[in-house]
Amino acid sequence: MDMATDTTLLKQHLIDPAICIRCGACEAACPIQAISHDANNYVVDPSICEKCLACIPVCPTGAIDNWRMVPKASAYPLAEQFGWFDLPEELTPAQLAEMGVGADALAQDAPVADESLKTLAQAQAALAQAAVDPAQPGAGTPPASYGAKLPPWSAAHAYTNLYGARAADKTVTATCVGNVRVTEVGREYDTHHVILDFGAMPFPVLEGQSIGVVPPGLDERGKPHFARQYSVASPRNGERPGYNNLSLTIKRVLEDHQGNPVRGVASNYMCDLKVGDKVQVIGPFGATFLMPNHPKSHVVMICTGTGSAPMRAMTEWRRRLRKSGKFEGGKLLLFFGARTKEELPYFGPLQTLPKDFIDINFAFSRTPGQPKTYVQDRMRARAADLAPLLQDSNAFFYVCGLKSMEEGVVLALRDVAQQAGLSWDAIAAALKSEGRLHLETY
Numbered sequence: 001m002d003m004a005t006d007t008t009l010l011k012q013h014l015i016d017p018a019i020c021i022r023c024g025a026c027e028a029a030c031p032i033q034a035i036s037h038d039a040n041n042y043v044v045d046p047s048i049c050e051k052c053l054a055c056i057p058v059c060p061t062g063a064i065d066n067w068r069m070v071p072k073a074s075a076y077p078l079a080e081q082f083g084w085f086d087l088p089e090e091l092t093p094a095q096l097a098e099m100g101v102g103a104d105a106l107a108q109d110a111p112v113a114d115e116s117l118k119t120l121a122q123a124q125a126a127l128a129q130a131a132v133d134p135a136q137p138g139a140g141t142p143p144a145s146y147g148a149k150l151p152p153w154s155a156a157h158a159y160t161n162l163y164g165a166r167a168a169d170k171t172v173t174a175t176c177v178g179n180v181r182v183t184e185v186g187r188e189y190d191t192h193h194v195i196l197d198f199g200a201m202p203f204p205v206l207e208g209q210s211i212g213v214v215p216p217g218l219d220e221r222g223k224p225h226f227a228r229q230y231s232v233a234s235p236r237n238g239e240r241p242g243y244n245n246l247s248l249t250i251k252r253v254l255e256d257h258q259g260n261p262v263r264g265v266a267s268n269y270m271c272d273l274k275v276g277d278k279v280q281v282i283g284p285f286g287a288t289f290l291m292p293n294h295p296k297s298h299v300v301m302i303c304t305g306t307g308s309a310p311m312r313a314m315t316e317w318r319r320r321l322r323k324s325g326k327f328e329g330g331k332l333l334l335f336f337g338a339r340t341k342e343e344l345p346y347f348g349p350l351q352t353l354p355k356d357f358i359d360i361n362f363a364f365s366r367t368p369g370q371p372k373t374y375v376q377d378r379m380r381a382r383a384a385d386l387a388p389l390l391q392d393s394n395a396f397f398y399v400c401g402l403k404s405m406e407e408g409v410v411l412a413l414r415d416v417a418q419q420a421g422l423s424w425d426a427i428a429a430a431l432k433s434e435g436r437l438h439l440e441t442y
Contacts, residue, residue: 009101010072013044013051017084019063019164021212021285023229024442026055026064028144028403036078043081057149060210060229060285061161071099085223143406147439148432151287152396154294155435156236159204164212164282171214171280172201176273177245184342190252191306191345192271193233196279197245203281205232205246207313208290208398208438211283213248215269227282228266231309231400231440235317249309249345289398289438291317295328298395300386302375302409304337307401308345310440311336314398315358322357331389332358333382337375337401339366359385375405376412386413387420390427396436403441413437 015026015035020042027035027042034048035055055064068090070076076088091099151158163172178195205211212227219225233239234247252267273279291299291314299318301311311334321327338344341364350360361378364370379386389395390413399409417424431437 008072009096010046010070010075011051012046012068012070012075013049014066014068014076014081014087015042015044016063016066016087017041018086019061021061021063021227021229021282023060023210023285025058025060028142028441029055029058029149031142031145038082041082041084043078045078046075057288060283060287061164069096071096071101074099143410144439144441146410146428146432146437147399148435148437149288150433150435151290152292152297152435154292154297155290156206156293158206158209158284158287158290160209160283160285160287162203162284171282172198172203174198174203174279174281176275176277176279178239178247178275179271179273182249182345183251183347190271191343192250192252193345194248194250194270194273195234195239195245196248196281197243198281199244201244203244203246203284204236205284206236206290207232207317208310208440209284209286211246211248211281212285213266213270214280214282215266216280219265225265229285230270231306231313232284233309233312235313235320237320241320249306249312251306251345288435289400289440291398292394292396294394296330296394298331298333298389298392300331300333300335300389300395300397302335302379302397302399302401302405304375304401304405305343306345307399307441308336310400311398312346315353319353319357330394333361333385333389334358335361335363335375335378337363337365337378337405340364341367374408376408379409379412380415383416383419386416387422390417390420390422390431393430393434393436396438397431398438398440400440401442406439406441 022037022042024037027037031052031054032048032050034045035042036045037043059065066087068088070091163170174196176194177197180193181190182193183191210229210231212229214227215225217225230248230250232246233249238245239247248270250267250270252264252271289310299314301314303311315332315334318327318332336344341347341362344362353360361382363373363375363378365372365374399406414424417427
């Protein structure tokens with residue numbers, strides 16, 4: 001810590017590196033870019049942070065909700081935070097006094113943005129009531145700010161953080177019971193459908209949740225690898241109904257942009273799993289990116305690549321409900337993008353789904369001899385069908401894939417609304433406050 005002369009007391013916002021799974025949700029949610037990261041940690045810049053609490057509800061583990069009382073001029077600098085493996089202990093009153101903090105300052109808590117926001121539930125409620133910035137995406141408003149921080153009102157209760165860095169048993173052991181490649185073999189990609197079984201250990205998940213996988217071994221610093229986060233690709237009753245299992249969609253990149261071979265630690269480990277191999281898992285994570293449960297609710301899914309994992313889970317759950325006669329309608333629309341159909345996971349099975357069950361719109365950006373087409377192009381082409389859904393409180397929109405797709409999708413929704421003579425400001429505010437637009441990108 002940098003010792004200095006200013007002894008004004010600061011309530012410094014810190015991220016616990018022992019709990020953080022490096023998902024990037026906090027950095028995406030911060031409206032003023034106070035959060036950044038390196039290869040080791042996500043950190044909060046005390047010179048920028050205004051304690052608005054926008055990052056609190058989106059964190060799947062609670063790592064973001066940590067605070068330390070320090071003299072303002074002796075705040076933990078970014079360089080020090082980047083090197084942490086654990087949070088520092090809280091300074092005692094005696095230590096603060098030694099650093100020059102007077103008794104009057106110690107008797108008062110350092111102010112935060114809103115002292116009434118003391119709990120996660122209160123922070124979520126405040127965010128739900130907040131007005132959406134009227135500025136258009138692309139003109140200074142981050143696309144992520146349009147995403148809802150609350151789940152659909154009819155979503156099932158999500159269990160989170162049953163296993164993790166601060167849990168008594170830390171990880172749960174799963175067994176690989178299946179590993180199938182779901183895209184054609186290529187030079188730059190290799191996507192697998194991996195099935196994990198948890199045996200007798202409870203591991204309940206819902207469509208839209210994710211888990212963390214801890215690769216074996218140590219990193220270049222001699223420390224255990226951080227967990228890597230993967231979205232669950234199977235519905236709540238398992239990849240195989242009635243079994244305590246789940247599936248993941250995992251892509252490993254085999255070459256970088258310069259054509260050099262690369263081997264990612266976690267994705268390589270997962271794609272090479274053999275039946276019977278043991279995997280250390282933490283989680284589950286996620287309490288907002290959840291599908292609605294009420295009858296006749298509509299689901300619009302927009303994804304690229306392995307962002308299809310939660311969409312597959314939602315689609316399969318609806319298919320099972322429909323097959324059992326337990327679901328009373330509701331539209332299911334999918335906008336699915338990839339460079340080519342060969343790189344699109346589950347391309348074959350998707351084509352066998354009934355047309356009256358799901359409306360599928362593919363977008364391929366690298367098909368030889370064809371113009372580049374992206375998911376936002378397909379959305380604009382279906383504006384007549386999307387506009388009524390934007391106004392329907394029973395319609396929910398889910399976006400998952402690469403971070404670069406966020407702005408294009410939000411702009412497409414804006415254009416659809418405006419072309420229909422609707423107020424985008426009003427529509428965007430409703431989508432956010434009613435838990436109807438969910439963005440999960442990486």
